[in-house]
Amino acid sequence: MSKVTNRTVITSCVFAASLMIASSASAALPFFSSDNEPVTSLAPMLEKTTPGIVTISVEGTQVSRQQVPEVFRRFFGGNGEQVQERPFKGLGSGVIIDADKGYIVTNNHVVDNADEITVKLNDGREVKAKKLGADEQSDIALLKVDTDNLNLVAVPLADSDKVRVGDFVVAIGNPFGLSQTVTSGIVSALGRSGLNIGGYENFIQTDAAINRGNSGGALVSLNGELVGINTAIFGPNGGNVGIGFAIPANMMKSLVDQIIEFGEVRRGLLGILGQDVDSGLAEAMNLDVSRGAFVSEVSEGSAADKGGIQAGDIIIEIEGRPVTSFLELRAKIGSKGAGTKVNLTLLRKGKEKEVQVTLGDATQSTVAAKEIHPALEGATLTNGKTKQGVDGVVISELTARSPSALIGLQDGDVIIGVNRHKIDNVVDLRNALDEAKGVIALNVKRGVSTLYLVIR
The missing domain is CATH 2.30.42.10 (PDZ domain)
Incomplete structure (x- = not known):
């Protein structure tokens, strides 16, 4: 998916075989360990981590449907729907998150409509994979491979809620079909949303070079823990300019757990309408905060209504973590399963108030x-x-x-x-x-x- 605005492209970083290779460079950065000791090489960490990063190749048929205006339907017949099929091949990346069960996480857009999925391991072996489930709106998919005699290595998960702007990170993936490519950088921003890449956006932004084919690959800390799943890039013509986006590991884990348990994502629903708190709203409402999620309406009988949330409240924290925008709140709620109990901190008439809500089911029929x-x-x-x-x-x-x-x-x-x-x-x-x-x-x-x- 891509969006073109003033010749700038926001695009998912999946790689098609017909794309030409573009060059990119990453500046060398000084790294320090958790003990504040200088790290002269990332090689020891990468030797442990890269076996958990895989290359994913797919083959399938893209089906497009278009409604034909009634005046022309007699020429097409059927129910007025024109269907076109087109075979495709593609490459992307994936991360092993459970070695014993053979679970691999990637982006939904990497494997969407794929009839055949092949996973290439770090040592060159290739195995077939099946898709257990996916969530188009958050762009997450879960694959499974038969683990017999594979001796897989999983990448441990970080607590992505503890990631800070300025933390060093490393991106590992398969850009342009060049498997096991490693680039380095820092976390540039947190809670990025409003990019129109997907329905639920709460991205980690990084300047580690991410290119087409990195989709589904790993963004890891210097300890080799999975911080996020690389998903999209921002730049002229879709090339890397040091602005990439990754789905936080905690958000991914919540979605994957739902897929494992139910075979699908059963998205939680709070039941509010609202908007971001900005300087204009803060001045108009005489607010003491300039960030958060302003609640303009609460649906009757919803989780928010039952939890005591009222119109005019400003939600400033979820599970003790700051909320900077309404879209960030929406993404975090949407990644949690229906029936989950969530603790929220809100401002009401200038005073903080703690509430607990039990999320409704956004997928109810x-x-x-x-x-x-x-x-x-x-x-x-x-x-x-x-x-x-x-x-x-x-x-x-x-x-x-x-x-x-x-x-x-x-x-x-x-x-x-x-x-x-x-x-x-x-x-x-x-x-x-x-x-x-x-x-x-x-x-x-x-x-x-x-x-x-x-x-x-």
Whole structure:
């Protein structure tokens, strides 16, 4: 996925075989151990760590679907959907996190739509892997290989909540197909979000050189502990300019644990709407803080409502860790499983207050539409299908003269797309609306007719 703004590219760092190799350099840096002793070489740490980093090659078929306008459907036949298939090959990186069970973590975009996944170990051996589960919105996937006679080595996990700006880190991966490439740098920033790379963003930023093919590779500390999973780069034409992003190890671990237990991510839901606290809001509300997550609305019956959170509160900590923005809070809550108890620190009328909430389930099949978007208030959404058998989100209940009715929705409508992106279920709808900017066009199936309803 990439976003081009003023000729600057934010892109996932997966590598396709057709890409040309670009050069990059990393400046030498002085390193110090935890005992403040100078480290003259990273070789001892890397000798222990690199066996836990693997190369991932994939083959598969990319399927694209496009709705054909009704006026042209007689030329295409079928249900008005044009389907194209295109074979692809790709390369990426992965990290062994459990040697005994053969668990390997990588990015979802590395293995998405892959029919065949091959893992190449540090010593050159190749084994087939299967995908146990993935989460597109956080870009995490979990693979498993048969461990018989492999003697795998796992990379130990760091507590990524303890990482500080300025900490030395090392990126290990497979840029441009050059396996076991090592680059060094520092942690440049924490809690990066709003990059439109994925639905849930809480990235560690680093200046360690990360290029295409590093996706799914390791960002490790000088002790060889996994700090994060390298995911994206920021720079002209997608090349490295010293700005890379990694998914924090703690966030990855929470998501992977859910995949192992349930086969999928059962994302937690707090049930609030809000925005970042900035200087303008702080001045308007006479606040003593300039960072945090401002709560503008609490959904009735939600985890936040049951936990005592109120509109006007400012959430400043989660589990004792500072919250700098609403998007950071959303990402941290979204990486925790439904039913998880979470401790939050908030400001209410200038005084700190501790609350504990038990997260709801963001993946439930029936939800009040207000929890997804305020313009949909008054509707109840349920996973379902159109009369033609196409998956979508059914308007199962609708309150007269509610906001959802005023935009044109009717009882029995099936939402099948948002801004030309296909919607199969409530989770897809929630994620699409979270990512949408500006005007939103809902693609709705009503009986045999297809129409667009616009939310401004």
